[in-house]
Amino acid sequence: MNINVIGIDIGGTNLRGAVVDSKGKILKKYSLSSEANVGIDNLINNLIDLINNLRADFKITGIGIGIPGILDSKKGIITQAPNIKNAANYPIIKVLNSRIKPRLPLVIENDANCAAFGEYKFGAGLGFKTLIMITLGTGVGGGIILNGEIWNGAHGMGGEIGHIKIYPDGNKCNCGNRGCLESYSSLVGIKNMIKKGLTENKINKKLLEKIKSTKHDKLPELFYEEAKSGNSFSKRLWEEFGKALxxxxxxxxxxxxxxxxxxxxxxxxAWQMFIPSTKKAVKENTLIGPYQKLKISKSKLKNDAGILGAASLILPEK
Structure with a gap:
């Protein structure tokens, strides 16, 4: 029997969705602005438009949705979502059920957990039963799969990998603590290293001009190219980034x-720039037993991990 579901990845800027079959094949993609910064009502309206577009040409049996925030998945409620305005304690499943006709089975899950589940089902984690997914972007996200299931913790807040303590008296993190992984191995971490480099006079004039003329979200690309060209500060930046990771x-x-x-x-x-120091730090700090059997892999699904993971929430087990 051919089963098609919809997987959706809600972002602070965009909504991305796809029709996915039971083998994990993407049959159709669609995206549009989320307007999450405007408010939850706008996001819901756009979400309905996305769903209607995707289901127009297919018989859909269910919808899985990845949401950035803390959720009560069983009750279908967004508990906290800092990147979605006015979304605290929002009954998203109840609202969507009232808007989607005919009604379809709906499941929600944290977006980072969806990415981890997608890699587990169809990507780099295929064939494994235990997996950790770490996403490196503006911050550090993560998801944990144990014995084939998403691990949410006792209160739905498990897997906050970005806030593992790396250096007890280290950089100030946006969460209010110090020394978190996110304050080193992310765009936030790169900005921290730029500040430190300026304070210590380690950034030459030519590189400084390039930094000033580069958009913040393009800084990793700049330092990747500079490190490839042999710039000493850029090479050290990636070494520190990788070591913390x-x-x-x-x-x-x-x-x-x-x-x-x-x-x-x-x-x-920027894998080739930071992964050598990452693997070195893993070897130096991990117990010999777990280390010998550990595999570290780059994501295979890339931007589709969240969509495929969300779809997998609603697909029947093989």
Whole structure:
């Protein structure tokens, strides 16, 4: 029997969705602005438009949705979502059920968990039972799969990998603490290293001019190219970035003894610059038993991981 579902990845800027079959093949994609910064009502209207567009040419049996925030998936409620205005304690499943006709089965899950589940089902984690997904972007996101299931923790807040402590008295993190992984191995971390480089007079005039003329979200690309060209500050930046990431992975591995760690997100494109120091730090800080059997892999699904993971929430088990 051919089963088609819709997987949706809600972002702060865009809504991305796809029709996915039972084998994980994407049959149709569609995206539009989320307007999450305007408010939850605008987002819901756009979400309905997205769903109607995707289901127009297919018989759909259910919808899975990845949402950035803390959720009560069983009750269908967004508990907290800082990137979606006015979304606190919002009954999203109830609202969508009242708007989608005919009604379809709906499941919600944290977006980072969806990305991890997508890699587990159809990507780099295929064939493994335990997996950690780390996404490197503006911040550091993550999801944990244990024995084939998403691990949410006791209150739906598990997997906050970006806030593992790397250096106890380190950089100030946006969460209010110090030394979190996110304050080193992310765009936020790169900005912190720029500030430090300026304070210590480690950035030459030519590089400084390039930094000033580069949009913030393009800084990883700039430092990737500069490191390739041999710029000493850029090479050290990626070494520090990778070292912090490796220390974080070693802590997770010592605790959970997973089979594979998958690294994704936009900054993963600089893989060859940071992964040597990441692997070195993992080797130096991980117990020998878990280390010997650990695999570290780049995401295979890239931007489709969240969509495929959301779709997998509603697909029947094989």
């Amino acid at each position: 490796g220390i974080g992975i070693s802590s997770l591995t010592n605790l959970l003894n997973v089979e594979i760690v998958v690294i994704g997100g936009g900054i993963a494109n």
